[in-house]
Amino acid sequence: MINLAIVVSLGAALAACSSQALPDSSPAPSHARESLARTELNKEWAKFASVYPDAHRPKVDRIRFVALVDWPDTFGRCLTEFGFAATITPDGGVTYSGNVAQQQAFDLAGFECRSMYPVDPESSIPLDGERLSSLYDDYLNRLVPCLEKRGVVVPEPPTRQLFIESYYSGNGWEPYANTSDLPQDQWYKLNKDCPQTPPGF
Known part of the structure; x- marks a missing residue:
């Protein structure tokens, strides 16, 4: 199988x-x-x-x-x-x-x-700066506390500007970065408890 x-x-x-660089998101x-x-x-x-x-x-x-x-x-x-x-x-x-x-x-x-x-x-269509700024706030205020409460070590967050500038670089800040070694059942539960993106985003 x-x-x-x-x-x-x-x-x-x-x-x-x-x-690529951020274009107009219309x-x-x-x-x-x-x-x-x-x-x-x-x-x-x-x-x-x-x-x-x-x-x-x-x-x-x-x-x-x-x-x-x-x-x-x-x-x-x-x-x-x-x-x-x-x-x-x-x-x-x-x-x-x-x-x-x-x-x-x-x-x-x-x-x-x-x-x-x-x-x-x-x-x-890539997110514009305003939406990336909102995503940054969501990461800091919702996602990071949720992950840390469950024992995940979250990488130190960058400044808002650096987060926006590096988001599409392939090396941007990712709160989930240290979860790749989790067993599959734990990974699924973590995603359920702490969704990677905010509702309706």
């Missing part, structure tokens, strides 16, 4: 949505939205084709864009419709257990589900 983790976490996805125009979605799917197929070079790309019609926060549940239900019993984990991930012989079929189902229900490109 194999266990496949499809989505690490929503918090990680939000943090990794861009490594909604993307429709043509830009379509272009971004097409680019992401082309990247997904390129990854698939690198593993399965003889595969033929299926023609898949998009059903709708899905908000990032709703995507794990939507993706999991889509995989289940393809015959793969997926499980939504407490940290917003999707896992599936199956036979190695099913790997290519599973990966193809994943591509088709991403094609039918792609993450809305607007979810990938």
Whole structure:
């Protein structure tokens, strides 16, 4: 049996949505939205084709864009419709257990589900300075005390300005940084008790 983790976490996805300088965070125009979605799917197929070079790309019609926060549940239900019993984990991930012989079929189902229900490109627009400042306040006032109460050693927070400037650098301050060695059940419980992002963010 194999266990496949499809989505690490929503918090990680939000943090990794861009490594570029912060642009205007207003909604993307429709043509830009379509272009971004097409680019992401082309990247997904390129990854698939690198593993399965003889595969033929299926023609898949998009059903709708899905908000990032709703995507794990939507993706999991889509995989289940393809015959793969997926499980939504407490940290917003999707896992599936199956036979190695099913790997290519599973990966193809994943591509088709991403094609039918792609993450809305607007979810990938980097946060502007004002929203990052709000996130900084949430980390300090809610997340850090919650983690410390449960015995997690949180790295020393930077100044607000440094937090904003380094958020998309790949080396930004992350309150969850010292939790990677936790057993899976403890990790899930921690994510439930101390969500990585504030409600509605």
